Amino acid sequence: MTLLWDADPGATERYDFAVGAITRFETQATMVRALEDNPTELLVLIGPDVDMDAACQFAELCRVERPELGVILLRRRIDVAVLGQALRAGIREVITSDDVTGLADAARRSRDLSTRVHGHAGESGGVGAKTARVVTVFSAKGGVGKTTFATNLSAYLASTGSRVLLIDLDLAFGDVGISLQMLPQNSIIDLVSMAGNIDEQAIKAVVTKHDSGLEAISAPAEPSDADRVPGTTVAELVRVAKRHYDYVILDTPPAFTSHVLAAFDDSDLLILIATLDIPAVKNLRLTLDTLDLLGNKKESRLVVLNRSDAKVGLRPEDVVAAIKQDIAVMVPNSTAVPASVNRGVPIILDEPKHAVSVALRDLADRFIRVPDAPTGAADAPGTSQQSPKASRWSLSRGGNR
Structure with missing residues (x-):
């Protein structure tokens, strides 16, 4: 602007x-x-x-x-x-x-x-030294829980007092808005006309705020609009958002699109999600190989096993053997998760003591949150110790009013 x-x-x-x-x-x-x-x-x-x-x-x-x-x-x-x-x-x-x-x-x-x-x-x-931590949630297979992870992690980080922006990069079939029962008036498609001039005001114009405090940019309402969003616009959006938020969380489609590749380039952490089924494990192995070819740093990747206790014939150790990489966090299976999605309330906030919530919180606290992040969740409303912002501008005291 x-x-x-x-x-x-x-x-x-x-x-x-x-x-x-x-x-x-x-x-x-x-x-x-x-x-x-x-x-x-x-x-x-x-x-x-x-x-x-x-x-x-x-x-x-x-x-x-x-x-x-x-x-x-x-x-x-x-x-x-x-x-x-x-x-x-x-x-x-x-x-x-x-x-x-x-x-x-x-x-x-x-x-x-x-x-x-x-x-x-x-x-x-x-000034400007601090930039957001960018986290991309990805799987090359659909149905593994990417959006559930992205929305719950974003809601939890926002509940700590951090400024969080969740961007839905599943541009054709994104579910961030419906998962949080938000009714966005605008979406990422509205930023295309601002390409080259995206700034904080432009972002504010398209975000939808959730009750948890997180802000979200939704995917286009029409799947046909997905092709109208260039990867360069996504890259510009993430680059600008990093200057105005503590965390930028990117939900993605199950494919290596130009938008996903742009997200990878700007990410500090890639959360790669798998489940205990052969297609998911195979796609995770291919994803890791592709990231190697792209020159992505191994230390920026995190493998998370969702529904880790499902009795389906595969065990977590079988996954480790197949991908030749440790699993950082295992999240248990529970019908409470789809139930929370249907209510539009992240389980991590609705049932904080649930085993799934504990695992997701562990993931956020150990691997995403930075040491100097706000701890506002422990403060009662109205007890913030932050001093009011004092203006340094003396210009308003004189001149053309």
């Missing part, structure tokens, strides 16, 4: 073709408040009718408080004096207001620079 400071109501439509989705603010004060509420915003446009001195004052403070933020100034006429004043204030680009192509190029250059500055700050341990 690009923030625009311009009193003209028609400005949004005039410039959104060049820079993507725009939120317009009429005064300096409202713009400042928007930046306080969006600490990761990377691009601001200042309209041609904003006073030059006010625009430069704003840019000077942005340069100090938010060095990664790019400011582009639009003017009806550009001369040497305007360019000099803008340069001294730290404005990155000055573009004539009717040059849509020039604005698009300037916005792209500014975003590229902001991303590099933001990334450098993260590597240095400054």
Whole structure:
């Protein structure tokens, strides 16, 4: 999302073709408040009718408080004096207001620079250093419980006070929404038109919030829309989401699609699920071989055996012998799991002492949760010790209001 400071109501439509989705603010004060509420915003446009001195004052403070933020100034006429004043204030680009192509190029250059500055700050341990832990739940065979694992793990992590985003990448037949009895108004298909400009505001526009606190991006309502979502959009979505959440959980289809491969590339942990049946074990073995060919690190993989105590003629040790890898967690079989799915309530929250819940919680605590993750589940509502966010911006005290 690009923030625009311009009193003209028609400005949004005039410039959104060049820079993507725009939120317009009429005064300096409202713009400042928007930046306080969006600490990761990377691009601001200042309209041609904003006073030059006010625009430069704003840019000077942005340069100090938010060095990664790019400011582009639009003017009806550009001369040497305007360019000099803008340069001294730290404005990155000055573009004539009717040059849509020039604005698009300037916005792209500014975003590229902001991303590099933001990334450098993260590597240095400054603002933006913390990114989400990305976990992909996968099996090359359907019906093994991927969505049940993804929804329960997400709900549990959210219940601890963490910000969790669950993305349904089974784009044709995803069941995240129905498993949690959510009624999404939007889905991942709505992000396709924002490709190249996906940001926190775009994500907020398509998520559906669950009672547990987790946020979910659903698969398209129509299976035919699956082919309209490119793998590059998934990669961009995950990359942006990592900056705004503690955990990003990816539910997947039982196939190596371009979307799944994009998820693998960005994942810190792959949870590979199998059950005690020959097709599932065979597909798990093929999955491990494929991951080796893709150069995926073995230490980032976790094999989980679902319905591990089912009496079907195979034993867990048979699975280990077949895949030549240890099983990290075994989750027992129980009719309580489909019953919880039918109610739309994750069993890990509905029946926390159930053996399945204990196993899933063990999986999350041992392999997913990071040492400095929030522990909000232990705190009663209203007892948070977090201090209110204090604004560092002094800009709102003066200037064009």
